[in-house]
Amino acid sequence: MSVSVTPTPFSTSVESFIGNTPLLPLSHAGANQVKIAAKLEWQQLGGSVKARAAYRIIRDAINRGELRQDRRLLDATSGNTGIAYAAILSRLGLPLTLFVPENASEERKTLFKALGAEVRYTSRYESTEGAQEAARELAEMHPESYFYADQYSNPSNWKAHYESTADEIWKQTDGQITHFVAGLGTTGTFIGTGRRLKELNPDIKLIALQPDSALHGLEGWKHLESAGSPSIYDHRLADRFIDISTENAYAAIREAARNEGVLLSPSSAANLSGAQRIASEIDQGFVVTMFPDDYSKYGSVINNLF
Template identity: 35%
Template sequence: MDFSKNILETIGNTPLVKLNKIVAEIDALVLAKVETFNPGNSVKDRMAVKMIEDAEADGRLQPGGTIIEGTSGNTGMGLALVAIIKGYKLICVISDKQSKEKMDILRAVGAKVVVCPTDVEPTDPRSYYSVSKRLASETPNSWYVNQYDNMSNSLAHYEQTGPEIWKQTDGKITHFVVGVGTGGTISGVGKYLKEKNPNIKIWGIDTYGSVFKKYHETGIFDENEIYSYITEGIGEDILPKNVDFSLIDGFTKVTDKDAAVYTRKIALEEAIFVGNSAGACIKGLLQLKEHFKPEDVVVVLFHDSGSRYVGKMFNDDWMRERGFLEENVTKAEDVIKDHIDKELIVVRTEELVSHAIERMRKYKISQIPVVDINGFVGSVDETDLFRSYVADKNVAEKPIKEVMGKPFPIVKMGTPIEEVSKLFTKENDAVLIELENGNHHIITKYDIIGSIK
């Protein structure tokens, strides 16, 4: 009989799959190392086992102990599998930008999940780095994994992933392309491959909001490069010890939108359902296409499964809210099609300012058209009301007609979006569109910005 003693023995030996349609413009053989075939559905299973086994060997992790780690979700899943098999407890500290699916999956495999804010400095006591360290100091018989600086991370890929890729390509690999987060995969694989053939090029995929690319090129850690981004699993606002920049030949940066769009393209064009960093890798690969020749063998690594992003990149509403869907927006009605059926909120000239304020609060809006029996006669927005209140604390009991501004411009359906955009000025924050049924709807600056691709 041929069977594994437990699920951990199924980790590794993931398939190498030729990519076709999505890389048609690349004149080389492109192969994807599809790590979603690991039992935890990500490349992180490999280093999770290695880090725990090494910690057991040197006494950092004691029997029945608690494993604590800051994770974007995938490392947590790998650690959870090992913890279940080996009898450890697990606390995963995760940032709030990670998908709900990742958090739910971690809880499903027995981990306690602590969620921290994304938009804070790494040294902030609320950051998931700081919270992880604090929990480790407060929890008896615990071990803080610290995948960023734990060198067993890159060692796992030096011992496993690198040799697999070398063997699967029969040593013909010329380029390795992978997203960089903790740095374990690119450094471990890169070290092994360059020892086999120093001419192999190692390319890292970075994201806007991360420091890697500029640091690699200049040696400068530029804090101005750091800002919040959506792409998961790659990029950092720190320099992990696992990132060996001397092994990396170059970086290319990919936008959040391109990463999301290409994540969906991989599923639709190659029938490979993988995660957000895979989309970034493919877009980065296309950005690097001038580096490849027909005889080259390019391996790109797909980190994890698309199942962890069904509420994000694979959700049309989520994509549309961020302007990531490739939709053709050319007319006035296109920018409001998602809420065109909603009732237009108005206020009448004789109503009190307090009524308008209450309506703004209730419906979470900033501008309201003013009407009387003849139609639209004015408008109010939160800025005007605030100024009026500063000038006169009793303004709330005054009629709207005393504080209203000019009425919003009105356009017909079919008006080109370029013409609508010109109607927005410093003095005018909205435009009304007359619908086919004679009713009206409001177009705000937010609607226009949301339509920009």
């Protein structure tokens, strides 16, 4: 799985900071025979779950000869994927161009700049779809200068989770996992992890979470009915869908800070809320979810909650 594109000693060390995240046991109000736990995904290069997809996208493109010193990686992102690309590519010495909706938080803008990414801002009214369109146009105009990574359509995204996240969960639960619960953004986490878990044990239930409305504060999630499904998404995989409100996620941020000692991002807290709901409905089982990132990029949300 290793990548080496530059002679720096750092290039070989990227992989050791991707994946292999701890599984944190959590408390819940359900039956004694029910366990619930979450993967601490912020403990990776770039500080989020997207390290897995970004690394695999970059590695596969380098191996195919599509990403080289003379070709910039180009993608649309509103946050974590861009930060993960920037962190990994700065270690590999390769250039990056991101298209980002202009209403991205100041924390994110500062991180992109600090990590050396070239950023082009697109209209806030067109969301990440507008950023995708602009990135696609630039790649079509200058195919020799850019590798358009297209995280929403790139199979390396879900394969990253198929080959790492699912096997980690399987080992960390000694094969005892009964339910996997995760929110949908690009859908790479849910599709890749879910596909592999079903192969390991077809009885494992896959629960997909979505924001309860098109206008929501669950950064990283998509409301698929209004935003449209990414092409890597497979609507047949989920056994069940649950809608989570932003208010529930905010309440779960408070609760996790007091009861578990972790400061969560809105989407991590929304995953916790979904996992707790499943735990409350069963008599025995092992519910696993993801904590994609922590509070640190969401200062304004956190400051208003406490």
